[in-house]
Amino acid sequence: MSGDQDKTPTLGITVCKTRGTPPFHETAYFKQLTLEGQQVGIRVIVFCPKEVDWERRSVSAWQYSTRRGQWIASSFPLPLLIYDRCYYTNTRHYLDYKPHVNKLVNDPLIRLLGRPLGGKWQTYAFLAEDPDLRPHLPETRRLTTMQDLYTILRRYRSAVIKPNGGSHGRGVAAILPGKDGIRVRGRTRDNRTFDHHLVNRSQMEQWISRFTHGSRYVVQPYLPLYTTDGRPFDIRILMQKSERGEWVQTGMAVRMGKPQTLTSNLHGGGKAVRAEWFFSRQYTPELRIDILEKLQWLSTQVPMRIESRHGRMVEVGLDVGVDPQGRVWLLEVNSKPGRSVFMLTGEKEVRRRSIELPMRYARALLDGQVGGSL
Template identity: 55%
Template sequence: MKLPERNTLGVITCKSKGMPPFLETTYFQQLSHEGLRMGLPVIVFSPMDVDWKQRKVSAWHWQPKRRAWTAGTHPLPSLIYDRCYYTNSRHYTRYKPYVERLAQDPDVHLLGRPLGGKWSTYQLLEPNPSIRPHLPPTSKLVSSRDLEQALDHYGSILIKPNGGSHGRGVIALVPFDHGYNIRGRTLRNQPLHFSLPTRTKIISWVQEITANTRYIIQPYLSLVTADDRPFDIRILVQKNGSGMWETTGSAVRTGKLHSLTSNLHGGGKAERTLSFLQQHFSENTTTRITHTIESLSTMVPRQIEREHGRLVELGLDIGVDRSNRVWLLEVNSKPGRSVFLLTGEKEQRRQSVLLPVQYARSFFFGPTGGSV
């Protein structure tokens, strides 16, 4: 698809306190820098700030000479990059009609169609026989019977908010001699660690905390190093200027000792992937894990696009259990990039900014074979 005019990339984001009134200011500043370098201006705005009658938006743009964000009124861009993050279902519901209005407008095109929650993403991936063995069995938590059946079947289970991120609301329920051990984080990202003596009390507690939020259930997988530090591997795959998928980079996120998740927002750290794998696994196992990750990085974007529609980028979260089995834990269509700064891989960070601009530019000027 080649768009005929208005060669501006509009980035939509949720409003926040402060100036400028949005998050990811560093990323958007870098995006703007690369856009200007390639002849593709970038403006940032809330989907709530569209004047449909005038087809104009109240937006912000980065001014390199002043090194400042400036507010102004701009024509509604014909190409939109969705970077709206929703903190909870109420937040999502508030923005949904505004984002849908943009997506449904015949003269507006989304760079990529965001994924839904964890359950719908699982349903997109599960039919693929090559991906299925790497997916933790997943079901919806609707009633106490769902919880009881999962506890009977798996013993130890993990419950996750269907739409959550950053490890918020992820809780493990693990049986021990005197009841159940509960570990994880609240929806406000506060650590949880306590026990309850009976299954009845567990079910009652879970019903209480999940009353207003949709949750999924998975078996609890031991995804930790030999010294009991949780870890996962974040893979960033993106479209390039030719519309082809590339693996931009990867990094390992390690959590605190005995903690449940390795998410950076929960106090985790970032390490380079190959050196981490070589430190914790044999040469043969490292080679096999790397090969599996490469296969998933190729298969997953194609499978989701086939079932769901156009994407621009994906973050794949990969786990490795104590049997060295590789698991695809989550897929995120609005991945962050801070992990590459923390590992000191500046070229991967720059490439992660460059590729969305190259892909967006191809909508106006046609495909490119590499850096512009």
């Protein structure tokens, strides 16, 4: 590469390597980031943390060529600003990447666009320290022994178990009292739905042991988060940093699953609808106002609370549920949120803004216009 190219500010996107060409997911999103990067004078490259040459401080990476309309592999200087988009399929996968990711994180010359969150348990633990947020958090326990599950079942009769890491609804199961036994239903790791009847606790324990094998899990109460026609739903709120370093709400949409299924995730066959349309059909005007006020409060408080305890963030996706009584529950906080929900709702301007903001924030960081410390 020429010396001029080497001086171009670069944002490196880290990914977990997959099969295919290019060997990573989210290619459409990264292409759009590349185009937005051209508008603000930042080159975008995509690489696997395992492929860093630390002696030369270089990396084998992919760059989208707008002239050729394709991804091209080449060698680049190790970027000084990193956007983490690594997704781990299970604990073993995470541990395989962890030392390579940590080396990037701990390098004194490298800054992160935002520090990724830990798992569901870690996030719950420090959010629950806030007495104002605690009433909106489902009780969450690490599933280390069956007693953790039984504690939740004694208090709430039903429970849901989830991988501690991000899952897109995969590997989630509800434990419900059934006719003459126990009912377990949800989605497998490869996203197939299941609904089993187990005759007793011994059979349930064996099933859970097989189901969770190799991954860390949490257990929570099972919440009845369904529409009036029996569809599971949640609300995705995308919060992002502006170029001034301020948190702004980019968009809000509702994801609905198929009737009688457990999760609303789009990966599991769900659909997305606009939030205003959904609320106008599900709630009375008075309840709608109350719910929207609570959603607005959560969307402002949660990112600030996380950042004060965790370090700098660039964006968070808040997944929120509303029970039949109108109580608002913060279900999950995702530091690597997707954006496809806004394409599915037809909100192209929200989608465009969701891509523009991270690049403008990156430019502000590189220019020293916003705080650069973690």
